[in-house]
Amino acid sequence: MITLREMTDAALRDFANVSALTGAECDVDRAKIEALNKPHKPSGLPTGRMAVYCFFFNGQALKIGIAGPNSDARYRSQHYNPNSAGSNLAKSILAYPSKIGIAPLHISFVGNWIKEHTDRINILLPSSYGKPMLSMLETFLHARWKPAYEGREAREIGTARSPYSK
Numbered sequence: 001m002i003t004l005r006e007m008t009d010a011a012l013r014d015f016a017n018v019s020a021l022t023g024a025e026c027d028v029d030r031a032k033i034e035a036l037n038k039p040h041k042p043s044g045l046p047t048g049r050m051a052v053y054c055f056f057f058n059g060q061a062l063k064i065g066i067a068g069p070n071s072d073a074r075y076r077s078q079h080y081n082p083n084s085a086g087s088n089l090a091k092s093i094l095a096y097p098s099k100i101g102i103a104p105l106h107i108s109f110v111g112n113w114i115k116e117h118t119d120r121i122n123i124l125l126p127s128s129y130g131k132p133m134l135s136m137l138e139t140f141l142h143a144r145w146k147p148a149y150e151g152r153e154a155r156e157i158g159t160a161r162s163p164y165s166k
Contacts, residue, residue: 034122045075049124061145069127080111092149
């Protein structure tokens, strides 16, 4: 079975080819990959880096997002707290737990559930690559890994309420 790290390495090699086709080549050897296996502990965004981060549950991508070089809170904590941002993994899980085959969670437990039950891949790029490169990598990974909590349903989650929410 392929590991998340091996899957990410393969995706980055393919992304290097895609970015070359656009004329905006990405030296993926300058990317740093952090594979945080469950249970995981989120850390801060390193200085001079921006990131694409991906959460996985039982091998299925759940959420893929980006954090620019000045977005440490988005990178470090917002996906674990359903009340922290308009769109985040915790809010998605509370609204649609059956989408990933789990029972409804209480709002006070969802952040710890994410840390205990999901793996996280962080792809850290040099900030000098710029936002267009970061967005292109995010889009590429969305197409490749097809995260469960993306698309129209995810945009509507801000208005959805779980029976276990406050």
